[in-house]
Amino acid sequence: MVAATATAADAQVRLARARAALDAVTDPEIPVVTIAELGILRGVQIDDAGTLVITITPTYSGCPAMDQIADDVRRTLQAADVGTYRVCSVLSPAWTTDWITAEGHRKLREFGIAPPSHAAVAGETAQAGRPVQLMRPARAELVACPQCGSHDTVLISAFGSTACKALYRCRACREPFDYFKPY
Numbered sequence: 001m002v003a004a005t006a007t008a009a010d011a012q013v014r015l016a017r018a019r020a021a022l023d024a025v026t027d028p029e030i031p032v033v034t035i036a037e038l039g040i041l042r043g044v045q046i047d048d049a050g051t052l053v054i055t056i057t058p059t060y061s062g063c064p065a066m067d068q069i070a071d072d073v074r075r076t077l078q079a080a081d082v083g084t085y086r087v088c089s090v091l092s093p094a095w096t097t098d099w100i101t102a103e104g105h106r107k108l109r110e111f112g113i114a115p116p117s118h119a120a121v122a123g124e125t126a127q128a129g130r131p132v133q134l135m136r137p138a139r140a141e142l143v144a145c146p147q148c149g150s151h152d153t154v155l156i157s158a159f160g161s162t163a164c165k166a167l168y169r170c171r172a173c174r175e176p177f178d179y180f181k182p183y
Contacts, residue, residue, distance in 0.1 A: 039099025145170035
């Protein structure tokens, strides 16, 4: 019984060390926000064989940053000396902007990127949240400018600096900005 308790305690220490290290891994395209805050980091657990399993989900299936994110996760885990690990990319369930944390929203806004306007209410899961829309809404969304807060904004392009963002311009302060499109 003592060996089993020690093994469970060791596993908890490994998990805690891995989570703490992974909390510092930032998104390569938006370096002010972590992959945990964006909801890309989906799981940190130990499987039956004692291997630490890190699960990541891309913001969309063709996300070019996923290889870099996986490499950053591996380097971070290696530096944290957490033992044997495996990084798994999964597409299901599909990532949703509802997984971005409140802290992630704050950091995006402060960085000059308007966070998605249709965020889940605290405690609401993506499955229980709003339905995924496969078509553009009939009327334009009201997107607040991250610089001045005005809703007097206009869509310039459906694609911004990356495919998961749209390019807007604020009519009040005249600044262009990216908007993280809700999925």
